[in-house]
Amino acid sequence: MTTTEAVSLRDGVRIDLTTGETIVADATEPNGDIVVLSHAHGDHLYTQAPTDVICSDLTARLAAARREDEGSLSRTSHSAIEQVAAGHVLGSCATIIEDSDGTTYLYTGDFSTRDRFALDGFDAKAVAAEYDIDVLITESTYGKPEYVFEEQVTLENRIIDWLNDTNDTPVILFGYTLGRAQELELLVDRSGRDRLFVTEAIERLNDVIESIHSVEFAAERYGRDVTIGAGDVLVLPAQTNKLSFVDHIVENTGAIKAGFSGWAVEDSFKYRGDYDETFVLSDHSDFTELTATIETLNPERVYTQHGFADAFATHIETTLDIDARSLKENQTSLGQFG
Structure with a gap:
């Protein structure tokens, strides 16, 4: 030894x-x-x-x-x-x-x-x-x-149900650029949502993952020329949730903000992040x-x-x-x- x-x-x-x-x-x-x-x-x-x-x-x-x-x-x-x-x-x-x-x-x-x-x-x-x-x-x-998490299948179904139940409103989903973002994209793809947008940084990692794994992310790149509406989903890096451009999107579209993390076990996670909804989705x-x-x-x-x-x-x-x-x-x- x-x-x-x-x-x-x-x-x-x-x-x-x-x-x-x-x-x-x-x-x-x-x-x-x-x-x-x-x-x-x-x-x-x-x-x-x-x-x-x-x-x-x-x-x-x-x-x-x-x-x-x-x-x-x-x-x-x-x-x-x-x-x-x-x-x-x-x-x-x-x-x-x-x-x-x-x-x-x-x-x-x-x-x-x-x-x-x-x-x-x-x-x-x-x-x-x-x-x-x-x-x-x-x-x-x-x-x-x-810190004990919900069964994975139950959690995923609950997130998909929420996406469908709020389908008349755009939603912004916040997760890490690598890992959580891709998981959220795959969940959105299983829902009835219309369009999915991601940032350039997330798209760049998607391309790398798609080149090796048999997985496809049906996402478009979000930019200033994009206006999100009912049925649309925007996935953003977690650290952007309090930036002014996010506030601007919410004010102009009525979008709902959702945070995803193991820390969502704590009620304070929702208020610290200024989220409308949170889910305990962890890697x-x-x-x-x-x-x-x-x-x-x-x-x-x-x-x-x-x-x-x-x-x-x-x-x-x-x-x-x-x-x-x-x-x-x-x-x-x-x-x-x-």
Whole structure:
């Protein structure tokens, strides 16, 4: 078993192997012998492109589309590293690392165990059948018991019903440019809505996804020359919900604004975002799915990060009796966790 100093959080997650090699995952300015990228969301993506990176082909293409000034990524591989589907967004991967001392690490990145849309969920049972995971580094975005999500099929049907029930009014749907936006587009396509519009940034990612997956997004590009009316849907990036042009659309068309996020479990999400309607549509695992994943993998040690990292680590220790600590930036030894 490796020492606790092997895992740290600096610029990205760092794992120091007994070979002397350093793995760096999801760093802003990757600086390691081996660079790993879990997926192409902005909070995991580089601002300075690495020379070589371990990631899926789709993630490399999406990253290049989102970081156009940095050019294309050069993908590589490593004999000690395998990636498996993480189920978070298209192209996302969890990373399995087998160190020469026999220690096996699993870095989940962001993940979801639910099969949905064009995604296969993270399969902890399949991983556990092939690997004995010693050290798990997991996200804990929704690592509190109150964050339990509705069954996926039920939720999707409820969203489609809402789209049909409000068909006499234009709607603006807010979700992340990568992942949530594409899911919303596919839901709109299953509804009785007339026209679907997206921004140039979303359209650019749609094109990349369509070039690899057998999925089509029946969306037109939204621009100043477009006037939305009854039956129309506009999908916008989540961060634009309070911009003046959105207010202008609402004032002129009477459009309804809807927000989609796991955080919609909280009533305050609706009011913070100034939404008319909200739905708990998430690309992360909920609390029960996080817990079930750890039970299935049964590692000797767990590091948590993101969201409710402290609370979830405490839950793992007290309920599952597994050594767990939240991973804090620049802490490199177990004693520093206090």
